[in-house]
Amino acid sequence: MLKQIEGSHAVAEVVAKCRPNVISAYPITPQTHIVEELANIVGQGKLDAEYVNVESEFSAASVVLGASAAGARAYSATTSQGLLLMSEVIYCIAGMRLPIVFTIANRAISAPLSIWNDQQDSMALRDSGWIQLHAEDNQEAADLHIQAFKIAEETNLPIMVCMDGFILTHAFEPVDTPDQKEVDNFLPPFRPTNIVDPRWPRGIGLFADPRFYMETRYILHRAMEKSEETIKKVSEDFKKAFGRDSGGFIKTYKLEAADVVIISMGSVVGTIKDLIDQLEEEGKKVGLLQICSYRPFPRKEIYNTLKDKMNIVVVEKSISLGRGGILASDVRWSFPRAEKKDRNISSFIAGLGGRNITKNDLRYMVEKVEKEPVELEFLGLNKELISEKDL
Protein backbone atom coordinates (compact mmCIF):
# COMPACT_ATOMS: atom_id res chain seq x y z
CA MET A 1 0.00 0.00 0.00
CA LEU A 2 1.40 3.38 -1.01
CA LYS A 3 1.56 5.77 1.90
CA GLN A 4 3.46 8.79 3.13
CA ILE A 5 5.76 7.41 5.78
CA GLU A 6 9.07 8.08 7.51
CA GLY A 7 11.92 6.06 6.04
CA SER A 8 12.72 4.39 9.36
CA HIS A 9 9.12 3.32 9.85
CA ALA A 10 8.88 1.97 6.33
CA VAL A 11 11.97 -0.13 6.98
CA ALA A 12 10.67 -1.32 10.35
CA GLU A 13 7.33 -2.28 8.84
CA VAL A 14 8.94 -4.23 6.06
CA VAL A 15 11.47 -5.90 8.33
CA ALA A 16 8.60 -7.04 10.55
CA LYS A 17 6.89 -8.53 7.50
CA CYS A 18 10.04 -10.54 6.85
CA ARG A 19 9.20 -12.27 10.13
CA PRO A 20 12.53 -12.18 11.94
CA ASN A 21 12.53 -14.47 14.97
CA VAL A 22 15.03 -12.41 16.91
CA ILE A 23 15.76 -8.68 16.91
CA SER A 24 18.44 -7.18 19.10
CA ALA A 25 19.72 -3.64 19.01
CA TYR A 26 21.12 -0.76 21.03
CA PRO A 27 19.74 2.68 20.21
CA ILE A 28 21.88 5.17 18.32
CA THR A 29 20.94 8.18 16.24
CA PRO A 30 19.81 8.05 13.41
CA GLN A 31 18.87 4.37 13.70
CA THR A 32 16.56 4.82 16.71
CA HIS A 33 13.23 5.19 14.91
CA ILE A 34 13.72 1.86 13.19
CA VAL A 35 14.27 -0.13 16.36
CA GLU A 36 11.68 1.79 18.37
CA GLU A 37 9.08 1.03 15.74
CA LEU A 38 10.08 -2.63 15.75
CA ALA A 39 9.82 -2.69 19.56
CA ASN A 40 6.36 -1.23 19.12
CA ILE A 41 5.32 -3.80 16.53
CA VAL A 42 6.54 -6.65 18.74
CA GLY A 43 4.97 -5.01 21.82
CA GLN A 44 1.59 -4.84 20.09
CA GLY A 45 1.82 -8.53 19.32
CA LYS A 46 1.88 -7.91 15.56
CA LEU A 47 5.15 -9.78 15.21
CA ASP A 48 6.00 -12.91 17.11
CA ALA A 49 9.68 -12.29 17.76
CA GLU A 50 12.14 -12.03 20.61
CA TYR A 51 13.07 -8.36 20.91
CA VAL A 52 16.19 -8.41 23.06
CA ASN A 53 17.13 -5.11 24.71
CA VAL A 54 20.83 -5.26 25.46
CA GLU A 55 23.47 -3.02 26.98
CA SER A 56 25.55 -2.28 23.90
CA GLU A 57 25.96 -2.87 20.19
CA PHE A 58 28.66 -5.36 21.00
CA SER A 59 26.08 -7.48 22.78
CA ALA A 60 23.38 -6.86 20.19
CA ALA A 61 25.63 -8.24 17.47
CA SER A 62 26.54 -11.20 19.65
CA VAL A 63 22.89 -11.91 20.48
CA VAL A 64 21.92 -12.07 16.81
CA LEU A 65 25.01 -14.16 16.11
CA GLY A 66 23.88 -16.69 18.72
CA ALA A 67 20.28 -16.55 17.58
CA SER A 68 21.24 -17.16 13.98
CA ALA A 69 23.56 -19.99 14.96
CA ALA A 70 20.56 -21.55 16.72
CA GLY A 71 18.53 -21.34 13.52
CA ALA A 72 16.63 -18.06 13.90
CA ARG A 73 16.11 -15.39 11.26
CA ALA A 74 17.90 -12.55 13.01
CA TYR A 75 18.02 -8.80 12.48
CA SER A 76 19.72 -5.76 13.94
CA ALA A 77 20.26 -2.13 13.02
CA THR A 78 22.99 0.31 13.90
CA THR A 79 25.30 3.01 12.58
CA SER A 80 28.58 4.84 13.12
CA GLN A 81 30.12 4.26 16.58
CA GLY A 82 27.74 1.39 17.15
CA LEU A 83 28.85 -0.41 14.01
CA LEU A 84 32.50 0.12 14.87
CA LEU A 85 31.93 -1.23 18.35
CA MET A 86 30.41 -4.32 16.75
CA SER A 87 33.26 -4.80 14.33
CA GLU A 88 34.84 -7.80 16.06
CA VAL A 89 31.52 -9.64 15.95
CA ILE A 90 30.80 -8.42 12.41
CA TYR A 91 33.83 -10.32 11.16
CA CYS A 92 32.81 -13.39 13.19
CA ILE A 93 29.28 -13.42 11.74
CA ALA A 94 30.69 -13.46 8.21
CA GLY A 95 33.30 -16.06 9.04
CA MET A 96 30.59 -18.28 10.51
CA ARG A 97 28.48 -17.81 7.38
CA LEU A 98 25.42 -16.67 9.34
CA PRO A 99 22.78 -15.03 7.12
CA ILE A 100 21.95 -12.08 9.38
CA VAL A 101 20.51 -8.83 8.02
CA PHE A 102 21.41 -5.40 9.41
CA THR A 103 20.23 -1.94 8.55
CA ILE A 104 23.02 0.61 8.60
CA ALA A 105 21.70 4.17 8.96
CA ASN A 106 24.93 5.60 7.56
CA ARG A 107 26.54 8.23 9.78
CA ALA A 108 29.95 9.83 10.24
CA ILE A 109 32.49 8.55 12.76
CA SER A 110 34.12 10.32 15.76
CA ALA A 111 36.27 12.29 16.44
CA PRO A 112 35.08 15.00 16.14
CA LEU A 113 31.70 13.72 17.16
CA SER A 114 29.07 13.95 14.44
CA ILE A 115 25.61 12.47 14.26
CA TRP A 116 25.18 13.45 10.61
CA ASN A 117 25.40 11.43 7.47
CA ASP A 118 28.29 10.11 5.49
CA GLN A 119 29.26 6.54 4.61
CA GLN A 120 32.52 6.09 6.48
CA ASP A 121 30.95 3.63 8.94
CA SER A 122 29.92 0.89 6.54
CA MET A 123 33.05 1.58 4.48
CA ALA A 124 35.15 0.78 7.53
CA LEU A 125 33.69 -2.74 7.42
CA ARG A 126 33.68 -3.26 3.68
CA ASP A 127 36.32 -6.03 3.95
CA SER A 128 34.49 -8.09 6.55
CA GLY A 129 32.69 -10.53 4.25
CA TRP A 130 29.27 -8.87 4.47
CA ILE A 131 27.29 -8.02 1.37
CA GLN A 132 26.64 -4.27 1.34
CA LEU A 133 23.63 -2.93 -0.55
CA HIS A 134 23.05 0.84 -0.81
CA ALA A 135 19.57 2.35 -1.06
CA GLU A 136 18.88 5.41 -3.17
CA ASP A 137 15.54 6.29 -1.58
CA ASN A 138 13.16 4.96 1.03
CA GLN A 139 11.26 2.74 -1.39
CA GLU A 140 14.49 1.03 -2.25
CA ALA A 141 15.55 0.88 1.40
CA ALA A 142 12.34 -0.95 2.24
CA ASP A 143 12.51 -3.25 -0.79
CA LEU A 144 16.15 -4.11 -0.20
CA HIS A 145 15.35 -5.63 3.19
CA ILE A 146 12.96 -8.14 1.64
CA GLN A 147 15.59 -9.02 -0.91
CA ALA A 148 18.35 -9.07 1.69
CA PHE A 149 16.86 -11.84 3.80
CA LYS A 150 16.44 -13.92 0.68
CA ILE A 151 19.93 -13.29 -0.66
CA ALA A 152 21.50 -13.85 2.76
CA GLU A 153 19.72 -17.13 3.31
CA GLU A 154 20.49 -18.42 -0.18
CA THR A 155 24.18 -17.56 0.07
CA ASN A 156 24.83 -17.95 3.81
CA LEU A 157 26.28 -14.46 3.81
CA PRO A 158 25.29 -11.61 6.13
CA ILE A 159 24.02 -8.37 4.60
CA MET A 160 24.14 -4.70 5.51
CA VAL A 161 21.39 -2.67 3.91
CA CYS A 162 22.84 0.83 3.93
CA MET A 163 20.61 3.89 3.93
CA ASP A 164 21.84 7.44 4.45
CA GLY A 165 21.18 8.62 7.99
CA PHE A 166 18.61 11.44 8.35
CA ILE A 167 18.50 12.06 4.58
CA LEU A 168 16.58 8.80 4.24
CA THR A 169 15.87 7.52 7.76
CA HIS A 170 14.08 10.69 8.83
CA ALA A 171 12.55 11.71 5.49
CA PHE A 172 8.86 11.28 4.83
CA GLU A 173 8.31 9.93 1.34
CA PRO A 174 5.61 7.91 -0.34
CA VAL A 175 6.59 4.25 0.09
CA ASP A 176 4.72 1.23 -1.14
CA THR A 177 4.92 -1.23 1.76
CA PRO A 178 3.82 -4.65 0.55
CA ASP A 179 1.28 -6.64 2.50
CA GLN A 180 2.18 -9.70 4.50
CA LYS A 181 1.02 -12.16 1.89
CA GLU A 182 3.12 -10.62 -0.85
CA VAL A 183 6.21 -10.81 1.37
CA ASP A 184 5.43 -14.38 2.42
CA ASN A 185 5.09 -15.40 -1.22
CA PHE A 186 8.46 -13.91 -2.05
CA LEU A 187 10.42 -14.83 1.06
CA PRO A 188 10.05 -18.44 2.15
CA PRO A 189 10.55 -19.37 5.82
CA PHE A 190 14.19 -19.60 6.84
CA ARG A 191 15.63 -23.09 6.45
CA PRO A 192 18.97 -22.84 8.20
CA THR A 193 21.74 -25.19 7.16
CA ASN A 194 24.49 -24.09 9.45
CA ILE A 195 23.23 -24.37 13.04
CA VAL A 196 24.11 -25.69 16.44
CA ASP A 197 21.73 -28.52 17.16
CA PRO A 198 22.64 -31.59 19.22
CA ARG A 199 20.92 -33.76 16.62
CA TRP A 200 23.66 -32.90 14.14
CA PRO A 201 26.73 -32.25 16.26
CA ARG A 202 28.95 -29.51 14.92
CA GLY A 203 31.02 -26.55 16.05
CA ILE A 204 30.73 -23.14 14.45
CA GLY A 205 33.59 -20.67 14.16
CA LEU A 206 36.16 -22.83 15.88
CA PHE A 207 39.91 -22.58 15.92
CA ALA A 208 41.71 -22.82 12.56
CA ASP A 209 45.45 -23.20 12.68
CA PRO A 210 47.69 -22.04 9.82
CA ARG A 211 46.93 -25.19 7.84
CA PHE A 212 43.27 -24.21 7.50
CA TYR A 213 42.73 -20.51 8.06
CA MET A 214 43.63 -19.27 4.58
CA GLU A 215 41.28 -21.68 2.92
CA THR A 216 38.35 -20.36 4.97
CA ARG A 217 39.12 -16.85 3.75
CA TYR A 218 39.44 -18.05 0.17
CA ILE A 219 36.10 -19.84 0.34
CA LEU A 220 34.46 -16.77 1.85
CA HIS A 221 35.93 -14.56 -0.84
CA ARG A 222 34.61 -16.87 -3.54
CA ALA A 223 31.22 -16.94 -1.87
CA MET A 224 31.14 -13.14 -1.92
CA GLU A 225 32.03 -13.12 -5.61
CA LYS A 226 29.44 -15.77 -6.38
CA SER A 227 26.71 -13.93 -4.50
CA GLU A 228 26.62 -11.58 -7.49
CA GLU A 229 24.37 -14.05 -9.30
CA THR A 230 22.01 -14.33 -6.35
CA ILE A 231 21.82 -10.57 -5.88
CA LYS A 232 20.90 -10.12 -9.54
CA LYS A 233 18.45 -13.00 -9.60
CA VAL A 234 16.67 -11.90 -6.43
CA SER A 235 16.33 -8.34 -7.69
CA GLU A 236 14.90 -9.62 -10.99
CA ASP A 237 12.49 -11.89 -9.13
CA PHE A 238 11.56 -8.96 -6.96
CA LYS A 239 10.79 -6.89 -10.03
CA LYS A 240 8.51 -9.63 -11.33
CA ALA A 241 6.75 -10.04 -8.01
CA PHE A 242 6.41 -6.38 -7.00
CA GLY A 243 6.77 -4.53 -10.29
CA ARG A 244 9.59 -2.39 -8.99
CA ASP A 245 13.19 -2.14 -10.06
CA SER A 246 14.96 -2.16 -6.70
CA GLY A 247 18.44 -3.29 -5.88
CA GLY A 248 20.54 -5.33 -8.25
CA PHE A 249 24.18 -4.73 -8.94
CA ILE A 250 24.39 -1.38 -10.70
CA LYS A 251 21.92 1.01 -12.31
CA THR A 252 22.54 3.56 -14.98
CA TYR A 253 20.93 6.82 -16.02
CA LYS A 254 21.33 8.54 -19.39
CA LEU A 255 24.60 6.76 -19.80
CA GLU A 256 24.71 5.79 -23.44
CA ALA A 257 25.46 9.16 -24.98
CA ALA A 258 27.28 10.57 -21.95
CA ASP A 259 30.63 12.32 -22.35
CA VAL A 260 31.11 12.48 -18.59
CA VAL A 261 30.02 9.64 -16.30
CA ILE A 262 29.42 10.18 -12.59
CA ILE A 263 29.71 7.18 -10.29
CA SER A 264 28.19 7.27 -6.81
CA MET A 265 25.97 5.44 -4.35
CA GLY A 266 23.24 6.16 -1.84
CA SER A 267 20.81 9.05 -1.67
CA VAL A 268 23.02 11.60 -3.45
CA VAL A 269 22.21 9.75 -6.66
CA GLY A 270 18.84 11.57 -6.71
CA THR A 271 20.53 14.97 -6.75
CA ILE A 272 22.92 13.76 -9.43
CA LYS A 273 20.03 12.68 -11.68
CA ASP A 274 18.36 16.07 -11.29
CA LEU A 275 21.59 17.75 -12.30
CA ILE A 276 21.99 15.43 -15.28
CA ASP A 277 18.52 16.43 -16.51
CA GLN A 278 19.34 20.07 -16.09
CA LEU A 279 22.66 19.75 -17.91
CA GLU A 280 20.93 17.86 -20.69
CA GLU A 281 18.67 20.84 -21.29
CA GLU A 282 21.80 22.94 -21.53
CA GLY A 283 23.15 20.58 -24.16
CA LYS A 284 25.63 18.64 -22.03
CA LYS A 285 25.75 14.87 -22.02
CA VAL A 286 26.37 13.55 -18.55
CA GLY A 287 25.39 10.10 -17.32
CA LEU A 288 25.30 8.16 -14.07
CA LEU A 289 26.44 4.76 -12.94
CA GLN A 290 24.93 3.98 -9.56
CA ILE A 291 26.51 1.36 -7.34
CA CYS A 292 23.75 -0.70 -5.72
CA SER A 293 25.91 -3.54 -4.44
CA TYR A 294 29.13 -2.13 -3.04
CA ARG A 295 30.25 -5.54 -1.78
CA PRO A 296 30.54 -7.70 -3.78
CA PHE A 297 31.93 -4.94 -5.97
CA PRO A 298 30.53 -4.71 -9.52
CA ARG A 299 33.93 -4.59 -11.16
CA LYS A 300 32.95 -6.40 -14.34
CA GLU A 301 29.75 -4.42 -14.76
CA ILE A 302 31.65 -1.20 -14.40
CA TYR A 303 34.19 -2.28 -16.98
CA ASN A 304 31.65 -3.61 -19.45
CA THR A 305 29.37 -0.61 -19.10
CA LEU A 306 32.07 2.03 -19.20
CA LYS A 307 34.57 0.44 -21.60
CA ASP A 308 34.24 3.31 -24.02
CA LYS A 309 33.84 6.10 -21.52
CA MET A 310 36.94 8.19 -21.16
CA ASN A 311 35.85 10.75 -18.58
CA ILE A 312 34.63 9.26 -15.32
CA VAL A 313 34.23 10.99 -11.97
CA VAL A 314 33.58 9.25 -8.67
CA VAL A 315 31.89 11.17 -5.87
CA GLU A 316 31.73 9.48 -2.48
CA LYS A 317 31.01 10.13 1.19
CA SER A 318 34.02 8.43 2.71
CA ILE A 319 37.78 8.51 2.51
CA SER A 320 40.75 6.31 3.19
CA LEU A 321 42.88 8.85 5.03
CA GLY A 322 46.34 8.91 3.55
CA ARG A 323 45.13 7.23 0.39
CA GLY A 324 42.06 9.04 -0.99
CA GLY A 325 38.69 7.99 -2.33
CA ILE A 326 37.81 4.40 -1.48
CA LEU A 327 35.12 3.94 -4.10
CA ALA A 328 37.38 5.77 -6.55
CA SER A 329 40.15 3.23 -5.90
CA ASP A 330 37.73 0.40 -6.49
CA VAL A 331 36.58 1.99 -9.74
CA ARG A 332 40.12 2.68 -10.94
CA TRP A 333 41.00 -0.94 -10.30
CA SER A 334 38.03 -2.09 -12.39
CA PHE A 335 39.86 -1.16 -15.58
CA PRO A 336 42.89 -3.14 -16.72
CA ARG A 337 46.02 -1.04 -16.30
CA ALA A 338 47.36 -1.30 -19.80
CA GLU A 339 44.07 -0.50 -21.44
CA LYS A 340 43.22 3.02 -22.66
CA LYS A 341 45.81 4.99 -20.77
CA ASP A 342 44.06 8.26 -21.51
CA ARG A 343 40.94 7.30 -19.56
CA ASN A 344 40.45 9.77 -16.74
CA ILE A 345 38.95 8.70 -13.44
CA SER A 346 38.60 11.67 -11.13
CA SER A 347 37.90 11.43 -7.43
CA PHE A 348 35.79 13.75 -5.30
CA ILE A 349 35.09 13.38 -1.57
CA ALA A 350 31.82 15.02 -0.58
CA GLY A 351 29.23 15.29 2.15
CA LEU A 352 31.46 14.23 5.05
CA GLY A 353 29.80 14.69 8.44
CA GLY A 354 26.52 15.75 6.83
CA ARG A 355 27.81 18.61 4.64
CA ASN A 356 25.15 19.20 2.02
CA ILE A 357 25.95 18.12 -1.51
CA THR A 358 24.16 20.61 -3.71
CA LYS A 359 23.49 20.55 -7.42
CA ASN A 360 25.83 23.52 -7.68
CA ASP A 361 28.64 21.56 -6.03
CA LEU A 362 28.09 18.74 -8.48
CA ARG A 363 27.88 21.12 -11.41
CA TYR A 364 31.22 22.59 -10.40
CA MET A 365 32.60 19.04 -10.24
CA VAL A 366 31.38 18.19 -13.74
CA GLU A 367 32.70 21.44 -15.19
CA LYS A 368 36.07 20.85 -13.57
CA VAL A 369 36.50 17.33 -14.91
CA GLU A 370 35.42 18.47 -18.35
CA LYS A 371 38.57 20.57 -18.36
CA GLU A 372 41.05 18.30 -16.59
CA PRO A 373 41.18 15.11 -14.52
CA VAL A 374 41.16 15.52 -10.74
CA GLU A 375 43.31 13.21 -8.66
CA LEU A 376 41.49 14.04 -5.42
CA GLU A 377 39.38 16.98 -4.31
CA PHE A 378 37.13 17.68 -1.32
CA LEU A 379 33.91 19.11 -2.68
CA GLY A 380 32.52 22.14 -0.84
CA LEU A 381 35.55 22.51 1.45
CA ASN A 382 35.52 25.78 3.38
CA LYS A 383 39.16 26.86 3.19
CA GLU A 384 38.48 29.78 5.51
CA LEU A 385 38.19 27.31 8.39
CA ILE A 386 41.65 25.93 7.77
CA SER A 387 44.80 27.82 8.63
CA GLU A 388 48.33 27.20 7.34
CA LYS A 389 49.44 25.78 10.66
CA ASP A 390 46.73 23.10 10.50
CA LEU A 391 48.40 21.64 7.45
Next chain:
Amino acid sequence: MAKTYKKPEALSDQHTHYCPGCTHGVIHRLVAEVIDELGIRGRTVGIAPVGCAVLAYNYFTFDFQEAAHGRAPAVATGIKRVRPDLIVFTYQGDGDLASIGMGEIIHAANRGEKFTTIFVNNTVYGMTGGQMAPTTLPGQRTTTSPAGRDVEDVGMPFKIAELISGLQTPAYISRQTVLKPKYIVRGKKAIKKAFQYQMEGRCFSLVEFVSTCPTNWGMTPVESIQWAEENMLPYYQLGEFKTPE
Protein backbone atom coordinates in the same frame (compact mmCIF):
# COMPACT_ATOMS: atom_id res chain seq x y z
CA MET B 1 22.56 46.52 47.47
CA ALA B 2 24.95 43.68 48.23
CA LYS B 3 25.20 40.74 45.89
CA THR B 4 24.26 37.60 47.76
CA TYR B 5 24.20 35.15 44.92
CA LYS B 6 26.31 34.87 41.84
CA LYS B 7 27.09 32.40 39.12
CA PRO B 8 30.06 30.17 39.93
CA GLU B 9 33.23 30.99 38.01
CA ALA B 10 33.41 27.38 36.91
CA LEU B 11 30.16 27.82 34.95
CA SER B 12 30.24 29.59 31.60
CA ASP B 13 27.75 32.17 30.33
CA GLN B 14 26.33 29.80 27.74
CA HIS B 15 22.65 28.96 27.72
CA THR B 16 22.37 25.22 28.13
CA HIS B 17 20.61 23.02 25.59
CA TYR B 18 18.89 21.08 28.37
CA CYS B 19 15.11 20.85 28.33
CA PRO B 20 13.08 22.88 30.82
CA GLY B 21 12.96 21.04 34.13
CA CYS B 22 15.90 18.78 33.33
CA THR B 23 18.07 18.11 36.35
CA HIS B 24 21.34 18.12 34.39
CA GLY B 25 21.47 21.92 34.78
CA VAL B 26 21.19 21.88 38.59
CA ILE B 27 23.79 19.14 38.88
CA HIS B 28 26.17 21.10 36.64
CA ARG B 29 25.75 24.07 38.92
CA LEU B 30 26.51 22.05 42.05
CA VAL B 31 29.66 20.65 40.48
CA ALA B 32 30.72 24.17 39.50
CA GLU B 33 30.07 25.57 42.99
CA VAL B 34 32.12 22.81 44.58
CA ILE B 35 34.99 23.36 42.16
CA ASP B 36 34.97 27.07 42.98
CA GLU B 37 34.84 26.44 46.71
CA LEU B 38 37.71 23.97 46.58
CA GLY B 39 39.70 26.37 44.38
CA ILE B 40 40.55 23.67 41.86
CA ARG B 41 39.21 25.17 38.65
CA GLY B 42 42.72 25.65 37.27
CA ARG B 43 43.54 21.98 37.57
CA THR B 44 40.26 20.22 36.89
CA VAL B 45 39.52 18.11 33.83
CA GLY B 46 36.03 16.82 33.08
CA ILE B 47 35.30 13.82 30.89
CA ALA B 48 32.13 14.35 28.86
CA PRO B 49 29.91 11.33 28.24
CA VAL B 50 27.87 10.43 25.23
CA GLY B 51 24.38 11.37 26.29
CA CYS B 52 22.54 14.63 26.83
CA ALA B 53 25.58 15.94 28.72
CA VAL B 54 27.79 15.45 25.69
CA LEU B 55 27.99 19.25 25.39
CA ALA B 56 28.84 19.74 29.08
CA TYR B 57 32.15 21.29 28.00
CA ASN B 58 30.22 24.30 26.76
CA TYR B 59 28.92 25.04 30.23
CA PHE B 60 32.05 24.77 32.35
CA THR B 61 35.13 26.96 32.27
CA PHE B 62 37.81 24.31 32.56
CA ASP B 63 39.23 21.62 30.31
CA PHE B 64 37.14 18.80 28.96
CA GLN B 65 37.91 15.59 27.18
CA GLU B 66 35.33 13.66 25.13
CA ALA B 67 35.13 9.87 25.44
CA ALA B 68 33.40 7.22 23.36
CA HIS B 69 30.02 6.08 24.71
CA GLY B 70 30.63 4.46 28.12
CA ARG B 71 34.41 4.77 28.08
CA ALA B 72 34.76 7.85 30.30
CA PRO B 73 36.10 5.90 33.33
CA ALA B 74 38.84 4.34 31.19
CA VAL B 75 39.74 7.70 29.66
CA ALA B 76 39.76 9.25 33.15
CA THR B 77 42.09 6.47 34.28
CA GLY B 78 44.50 7.34 31.50
CA ILE B 79 44.50 11.04 32.35
CA LYS B 80 44.73 10.59 36.10
CA ARG B 81 47.56 8.07 35.89
CA VAL B 82 49.62 10.48 33.77
CA ARG B 83 48.69 13.59 35.76
CA PRO B 84 47.83 12.59 39.35
CA ASP B 85 48.02 16.29 40.24
CA LEU B 86 44.90 17.03 38.18
CA ILE B 87 41.38 16.69 39.54
CA VAL B 88 39.59 14.42 37.11
CA PHE B 89 35.90 13.64 37.01
CA THR B 90 33.54 11.84 34.66
CA TYR B 91 29.97 13.01 34.20
CA GLN B 92 27.81 10.16 32.94
CA GLY B 93 24.21 9.15 32.37
CA ASP B 94 22.69 5.76 33.05
CA GLY B 95 23.00 4.63 29.46
CA ASP B 96 26.60 5.68 29.33
CA LEU B 97 27.60 4.35 32.75
CA ALA B 98 25.24 1.50 33.56
CA SER B 99 24.65 0.10 30.10
CA ILE B 100 27.34 0.29 27.48
CA GLY B 101 29.98 1.40 29.99
CA MET B 102 29.20 -0.97 32.85
CA GLY B 103 32.49 -2.80 32.40
CA GLU B 104 34.56 0.38 32.53
CA ILE B 105 32.99 1.81 35.68
CA ILE B 106 33.11 -1.43 37.65
CA HIS B 107 36.72 -2.04 36.78
CA ALA B 108 37.83 1.53 37.38
CA ALA B 109 36.13 1.45 40.79
CA ASN B 110 37.62 -1.95 41.56
CA ARG B 111 41.10 -0.72 40.68
CA GLY B 112 40.44 2.16 43.01
CA GLU B 113 41.24 4.81 40.41
CA LYS B 114 41.50 8.16 42.12
CA PHE B 115 38.96 10.10 40.11
CA THR B 116 35.35 11.13 40.71
CA THR B 117 32.21 10.11 38.87
CA ILE B 118 29.01 12.11 38.78
CA PHE B 119 26.33 9.66 37.71
CA VAL B 120 23.01 11.07 36.49
CA ASN B 121 20.29 8.44 36.68
CA ASN B 122 17.16 9.55 34.85
CA THR B 123 15.96 6.00 33.99
CA VAL B 124 16.15 6.51 30.21
CA TYR B 125 18.50 7.18 27.34
CA GLY B 126 17.56 10.84 27.14
CA MET B 127 19.61 11.93 24.18
CA THR B 128 18.47 9.23 21.80
CA GLY B 129 14.79 9.69 22.56
CA GLY B 130 13.94 7.91 25.80
CA GLN B 131 14.67 4.24 25.28
CA MET B 132 14.76 1.77 28.15
CA ALA B 133 17.87 1.95 30.32
CA PRO B 134 19.28 -0.50 32.88
CA THR B 135 17.77 1.80 35.52
CA THR B 136 14.25 2.02 34.05
CA LEU B 137 11.77 1.12 36.80
CA PRO B 138 9.64 -2.03 36.61
CA GLY B 139 6.58 -1.34 34.46
CA GLN B 140 7.93 2.01 33.26
CA ARG B 141 7.03 2.69 29.65
CA THR B 142 9.74 3.78 27.26
CA THR B 143 10.07 3.73 23.48
CA THR B 144 11.71 0.30 23.60
CA SER B 145 9.51 -1.02 26.39
CA PRO B 146 6.14 0.22 25.11
CA ALA B 147 4.26 -2.14 27.43
CA GLY B 148 6.43 -1.17 30.41
CA ARG B 149 9.69 -2.68 31.66
CA ASP B 150 9.11 -6.40 31.94
CA VAL B 151 11.43 -7.59 34.68
CA GLU B 152 10.90 -11.20 33.66
CA ASP B 153 12.49 -10.31 30.35
CA VAL B 154 15.16 -7.75 31.23
CA GLY B 155 15.65 -8.11 34.96
CA MET B 156 15.32 -5.57 37.74
CA PRO B 157 16.84 -2.09 37.43
CA PHE B 158 20.46 -1.81 38.53
CA LYS B 159 21.15 -0.06 41.81
CA ILE B 160 24.54 1.27 40.81
CA ALA B 161 25.53 2.86 44.12
CA GLU B 162 24.84 -0.39 45.96
CA LEU B 163 26.48 -2.49 43.25
CA ILE B 164 29.73 -0.56 43.33
CA SER B 165 29.66 -0.38 47.12
CA GLY B 166 29.75 -4.16 47.08
CA LEU B 167 33.29 -4.13 45.72
CA GLN B 168 36.06 -4.83 48.22
CA THR B 169 38.12 -1.79 47.17
CA PRO B 170 37.75 1.26 49.44
CA ALA B 171 35.66 4.04 47.86
CA TYR B 172 33.28 6.89 48.53
CA ILE B 173 29.83 6.06 47.14
CA SER B 174 26.72 8.14 47.68
CA ARG B 175 23.27 8.52 46.15
CA GLN B 176 21.60 11.92 46.17
CA THR B 177 19.02 13.91 44.27
CA VAL B 178 18.19 17.49 43.37
CA LEU B 179 14.41 17.15 43.30
CA LYS B 180 13.87 19.63 46.18
CA PRO B 181 16.01 22.35 47.81
CA LYS B 182 16.67 20.19 50.89
CA TYR B 183 18.07 17.46 48.68
CA ILE B 184 20.15 19.94 46.72
CA VAL B 185 22.05 20.99 49.83
CA ARG B 186 22.86 17.36 50.66
CA GLY B 187 23.71 16.62 47.05
CA LYS B 188 26.28 19.40 47.01
CA LYS B 189 27.86 18.14 50.23
CA ALA B 190 28.26 14.71 48.68
CA ILE B 191 29.92 16.14 45.56
CA LYS B 192 32.29 18.11 47.76
CA LYS B 193 33.22 15.04 49.77
CA ALA B 194 33.78 13.07 46.59
CA PHE B 195 36.19 15.69 45.24
CA GLN B 196 37.91 16.04 48.61
CA TYR B 197 38.62 12.32 48.77
CA GLN B 198 40.15 12.62 45.33
CA MET B 199 42.24 15.64 46.35
CA GLU B 200 43.55 13.65 49.30
CA GLY B 201 44.42 10.84 46.89
CA ARG B 202 42.27 8.51 48.97
CA CYS B 203 39.97 6.59 46.68
CA PHE B 204 37.56 6.34 43.80
CA SER B 205 34.42 8.39 44.44
CA LEU B 206 30.98 8.32 42.87
CA VAL B 207 27.83 10.30 43.49
CA GLU B 208 24.67 9.01 41.85
CA PHE B 209 21.86 11.51 41.29
CA VAL B 210 18.24 10.46 41.06
CA SER B 211 17.22 12.67 38.15
CA THR B 212 14.41 13.48 35.77
CA CYS B 213 13.86 13.52 32.05
CA PRO B 214 10.54 15.34 31.66
CA THR B 215 10.83 15.36 27.88
CA ASN B 216 11.07 11.63 27.41
CA TRP B 217 8.82 10.81 30.34
CA GLY B 218 6.17 12.94 28.62
CA MET B 219 5.62 15.05 31.73
CA THR B 220 5.82 18.66 32.77
CA PRO B 221 8.82 19.53 34.94
CA VAL B 222 6.61 19.61 38.04
CA GLU B 223 5.00 16.26 37.24
CA SER B 224 8.39 14.73 36.59
CA ILE B 225 9.66 15.81 40.01
CA GLN B 226 6.59 14.33 41.67
CA TRP B 227 6.94 11.15 39.68
CA ALA B 228 10.59 10.78 40.59
CA GLU B 229 9.88 11.36 44.28
CA GLU B 230 7.02 8.89 44.34
CA ASN B 231 8.53 6.21 42.15
CA MET B 232 12.28 6.54 42.09
CA LEU B 233 13.12 7.45 45.68
CA PRO B 234 11.55 4.31 47.20
CA TYR B 235 13.66 2.14 44.88
CA TYR B 236 16.77 4.30 44.66
CA GLN B 237 17.27 5.13 48.31
CA LEU B 238 19.33 8.16 49.12
CA GLY B 239 22.33 8.07 51.39
CA GLU B 240 25.98 7.37 51.80
CA PHE B 241 26.70 3.76 50.89
CA LYS B 242 30.41 3.59 51.46
CA THR B 243 33.29 5.69 52.76
CA PRO B 244 36.97 4.76 52.62
CA GLU B 245 37.33 4.89 56.42
